[in-house]
Amino acid sequence: MTSNEPLLPKDLFVGLERVTHLCTGGEAPWLRGFEEVYKEFARLKSDGLAGRERVYEIGDECRDLMGQLWGVPGHRIAFMPSATEGMNWLARGLDWKPGDNVVTDNLEFPSVAYAWRDLAEAGVEIRMVEHDDFHIDEDALLSKVDARTRVLAASQVSFYTGQNLDIRRLALGLRTSAPSTLLAVDATHAAGVVDVSAAVTDLCVSSSYKWLLATHGTAPCFLSERAESMTRGSSYGWHNLAVWPAQGAERAPTVDEKPMPMRLEPGNPAMVVVLFLHHALSQLLEVGIGPIQEHAWNLSERIDAGLRDLGHTVISPSARVARSGNTCFLVPDAAALQQDLARERVLVWGEYGRVRISGHLYNDDSDVDRILEILAKIR
Numbered sequence: 108m109t110s111n112e113p114l115l116p117k118d119l120f121v122g123l124e125r126v127t128h129l130c131t132g133g134e135a136p137w138l139r140g141f142e143e144v145y146k147e148f149a150r151l152k153s154d155g156l157a158g159r160e161r162v163y164e165i166g167d168e169c170r171d172l173m174g175q176l177w178g179v180p181g182h183r184i185a186f187m188p189s190a191t192e193g194m195n196w197l198a199r200g201l202d203w204k205p206g207d208n209v210v211t212d213n214l215e216f217p218s219v220a221y222a223w224r225d226l227a228e229a230g231v232e233i234r235m236v237e238h239d240d241f242h243i244d245e246d247a248l249l250s251k252v253d254a255r256t257r258v259l260a261a262s263q264v265s266f267y268t269g270q271n272l273d274i275r276r277l278a279l280g281l282r283t284s285a286p287s288t289l290l291a292v293d294a295t296h297a298a299g300v301v302d303v304s305a306a307v308t309d310l311c312v313s314s315s316y317k318w319l320l321a322t323h324g325t326a327p328c329f330l331s332e333r334a335e336s337m338t339r340g341s342s343y344g345w346h347n348l349a350v351w352p353a354q355g356a357e358r359a360p361t362v363d364e365k366p367m368p369m370r371l372e373p374g375n376p377a378m379v380v381v382l383f384l385h386h387a388l389s390q391l392l393e394v395g396i397g398p399i400q401e402h403a404w405n406l407s408e409r410i411d412a413g414l415r416d417l418g419h420t421v422i423s424p425s426a427r428v429a430r431s432g433n434t435c436f437l438v439p440d441a442a443a444l445q446q447d448l449a450r451e452r453v454l455v456w457g458e459y460g461r462v463r464i465s466g467h468l469y470n471d472d473s474d475v476d477r478i479l480e481i482l483a484k485i486r
């Protein structure tokens with residue numbers, strides 16, 4: 108096996124000298140460079156309108172960096188408050204009719220599975236494809252789609268198993284069999300670590316606080332032109348309406364909505380987080396998503412092999428392209444194992460009967476060796 112050195116030095120992050128950090132799927136460690144970003148934000152925040160305008164300029168640069176990462180134009184990326192809001196935008200915004208349906212799967216993150224919960228009252232069917240031994244089959248998802256499917260909703264990378272769904276295959280399948288169905292993707296466990304092809308989706312949203320290396324409060328969201336034209340807003344304010352400068356001080360009974368990216372931003376996004384995200388994206392793009400993905404796959408294969416040697420039941424896929432940064436195995440008391448590991452200063456995420464080990468660009472073989480050593484010891 109080749110040796111996997113970190114793609115970003117560990118000392119660029121707070122605290123990595125003290126722990127073996129393998130829980131980016133829960134919370135990423137904090138980039139030391141954010142201290143300078145915060146100082147810059149504090150200076151701009153105190154500098155009146157000129158400072159505000161510069162903050163917005165950096166925000167637009169951030170949209171462009173996000174667009175670069177996802178292969179879409181920056182002006183189609185909005186900053187939502189959380190990834191959860193992305194799916195809810197579609198749930199609230201489409202003109203649902205009785206007999207319509209949504210296709211998703213029964214191993215989904217709650218925000219993807221349940222964004223549609225109120226639609227049952229409107230006669231909309233929620234179709235959940237069942238996982239097959241923790242595997243979600245793209246063809247099984249497509250087989251549930253019919254002419255009344257308004258949305259196919261899925262996480263690109265599963266929070267539970269780390270499976271990296273073939274989003275292009277889903278998009279191609281929809282194009283041939285159900286061209287009016289929207290493809291909505293939660294890329295929270297994909298963005299920043301594996302390739303995300305937002306251009307083939309209608310909505311692609313991600314939290315910022317995991318693999319994108321920023322923090323809570325801002326979730327970049329791509330919306331396709333057709334999804335934009337098919338959805339109605341449900342929250343309006345100064346930021347997403349054509350009030351300034353068109354109307355001046357006085358209000359009129361009617362007002363136009365602004366197009367993307369403002370469309371999804373009724374008020375100010377959390378701009379300090381956008382500035383953190385800008386810095387984090389610059390770091391990620393400098394390394395490049397190709398090398399990061401290869402690195403994550405290498406670590407995942409190594410973790411997987413080690414877990415199997417120890418007799419654990421790994422539920423992450425073994426095909427390389429279906430891997431991600433998350434490698435997961437079943438444990439009856441996952442929270443207890445997480446705590447046992449934490450006592451040894453090894454950080455993972457354990458819940459719902461499985462432990463998730465996450466490897467990102469600052470992890471290396473020594474992190475993998477260390478967790479395997481501790482797991483062998485406390486078995």
Ligand SMILES: Cc1ncc(COP(=O)(O)O)c(C=O)c1O
Nearest residue numbers: 189190191216262266293295314
């Ligand atoms: C797939 C997925 N989507 C969304 C979230 C939560 O994101 P947010 O708090 O930004 O809605 C998580 C958190 O674990 C997740 O795993």
